[in-house]
Amino acid sequence: MPASASAAPGPQCANPSGTYTGEVPWGQRQVDPARLWPLTRGEGQLVAVIGTGVDGQNAQFAPGQLEGGPGTERTDCDGRGTIAAGIVGAQPAASTTFAGIAPGARLLPIRYTAPDGSGDPRALAGAIDAAVDRHASVILVAVPAAFDSPALSGAVSRARAEGAVVVSAAAATEQGTRTYPTATPGVLAVGSVNPAGEPVQTEAGDYVGVAAPGAELVSTSAGAGGAVAHRWPVTDPGLAAGYVAGVAALIRSYHPELTGDQVLTRLTLTAHRPPSGGHDPRLGWGVVDAYAAVSSTLPADVAAPGAVVPAGSGAAVAPAAAPARRPADVAAGTIALAGVAAAAAAGVTVAAVRRARRRGWRPSRFTP
Incomplete structure (x- = not known):
C-alpha cells in the first residue's frame, strides 16, 4: 500500500502571504513605537511569548534575539506565536514597513498548546513557571486557556511575586465565557479594537484592563524559510496582547525602578479613555497610549x-x-x-x- 494511503495527514502549517511593502500598518501607526525609540527600544528586557512557539527562521528576528535552551520552541506550525512575537519585537527592515514595538527586547518562545491549538491550563502553568525561571520581565500569554486551575493561578502569583508583568488576551470565542489567565487577578487583560476603534472580541468583564489593535493586522509569518515574510490581513483578538506586551517592555526598559504592578498601573492610567469616560467591559480603561505610558x-x-x-x-x-x-x-x-x-x-x-x-x-x- 502506498505510504500516502496509510499515513494520517499531517497538520497544515502556516505559510506567509508574502513580504509586506504597503503603508505602515494601522496598528503600528496607532501605537507609534518609533516615537519612543530615541528613548528606548526595549533593551535589557526578556519577553516570554507563550503559545504555539516562534519560527526562528523569519529573518525579521535578529540573530540571537530568540532565546534558546530547555523549554523553548523555535518552530511554529500554527503561526500565532510567530505573529505575536513579531508584534512585540520584529526588527525594522529595508524591505518592509512593518516593525515590532520593542525591537531591542529579547524573545523567549515557549510552546504549551496541543497540536489542535487548544490550551491545557496545567501546561500553561508550566510554561509561565518556565518563563519565570528564565527571568522574563514580561510574560505574554499569546494563546490563553479556556479554563482555570490551581496550578495556573499559582504560576501567575509566582510570576507577580518575582516582578514580572503578565499580559494575556481576552480571546474567548463564546459569549459570556472567560479565558485564563486573562481573568486572573493581577494579570493585564487586553481587549482588541479594529481601525475604527470598535471592540472586536467577544470576551468582556470588569477585569479587562486596556485594549489594543486586534483586527486587520500585519506581522511576521511562520514558514518564512529564512526570508522576511509576513501574514496579512490578520484578525485575531488574541494578538492585541502583543502590542501591550511590547509597550510593557519599553516601560520596563525606560523605568527599571518600577515594579510589575506599577507598570500595569501606568498602562491603564494613561490609556485613551472609552467614549463613556470610565471602564468599558470590552475596552477596559481604553486603548493603550504607548507614548504616554512610557514618558509620563x-x-x-x-x-x-x-x-x-x-x-x-x-x-x-x-x-x-x-x-x-x-x-x-x-x-x-x-x-x-x-x-x-x-x-x-x-x-x-x-x-x-x-x-x-x-x-x-x-x-x-x-x-x-
Missing part, C-alpha cells in the same frame, strides 16, 4: 484607575517631579500636565478630586 511623569504611588484612595491622600492626583534622567530624556520624558492629570483623575474617588481642586489642580473638563 507619575508619582510612584499613583493609584490605578478605579482604585479607592484613602482619605487624606492626594498623591494620586498630583503629578510628581521628573526623576533625574540622561539629557536626551528631558525633552521627551514628560507629557502635558493636563493629560497626566486627566488620566490620574480617572483612578481616584470624588472626594480626592475635590481636595485636588482646592489645591489648585484642574482636570481636563473643569467647570468653574
Whole structure:
C-alpha cells in the first residue's frame, strides 16, 4: 500500500502571504513605537511569548534575539506565536514597513498548546513557571486557556511575586465565557479594537484592563524559510496582547525602578479613555497610549484607575517631579500636565478630586 494511503495527514502549517511593502500598518501607526525609540527600544528586557512557539527562521528576528535552551520552541506550525512575537519585537527592515514595538527586547518562545491549538491550563502553568525561571520581565500569554486551575493561578502569583508583568488576551470565542489567565487577578487583560476603534472580541468583564489593535493586522509569518515574510490581513483578538506586551517592555526598559504592578498601573492610567469616560467591559480603561505610558511623569504611588484612595491622600492626583534622567530624556520624558492629570483623575474617588481642586489642580473638563 502506498505510504500516502496509510499515513494520517499531517497538520497544515502556516505559510506567509508574502513580504509586506504597503503603508505602515494601522496598528503600528496607532501605537507609534518609533516615537519612543530615541528613548528606548526595549533593551535589557526578556519577553516570554507563550503559545504555539516562534519560527526562528523569519529573518525579521535578529540573530540571537530568540532565546534558546530547555523549554523553548523555535518552530511554529500554527503561526500565532510567530505573529505575536513579531508584534512585540520584529526588527525594522529595508524591505518592509512593518516593525515590532520593542525591537531591542529579547524573545523567549515557549510552546504549551496541543497540536489542535487548544490550551491545557496545567501546561500553561508550566510554561509561565518556565518563563519565570528564565527571568522574563514580561510574560505574554499569546494563546490563553479556556479554563482555570490551581496550578495556573499559582504560576501567575509566582510570576507577580518575582516582578514580572503578565499580559494575556481576552480571546474567548463564546459569549459570556472567560479565558485564563486573562481573568486572573493581577494579570493585564487586553481587549482588541479594529481601525475604527470598535471592540472586536467577544470576551468582556470588569477585569479587562486596556485594549489594543486586534483586527486587520500585519506581522511576521511562520514558514518564512529564512526570508522576511509576513501574514496579512490578520484578525485575531488574541494578538492585541502583543502590542501591550511590547509597550510593557519599553516601560520596563525606560523605568527599571518600577515594579510589575506599577507598570500595569501606568498602562491603564494613561490609556485613551472609552467614549463613556470610565471602564468599558470590552475596552477596559481604553486603548493603550504607548507614548504616554512610557514618558509620563507619575508619582510612584499613583493609584490605578478605579482604585479607592484613602482619605487624606492626594498623591494620586498630583503629578510628581521628573526623576533625574540622561539629557536626551528631558525633552521627551514628560507629557502635558493636563493629560497626566486627566488620566490620574480617572483612578481616584470624588472626594480626592475635590481636595485636588482646592489645591489648585484642574482636570481636563473643569467647570468653574
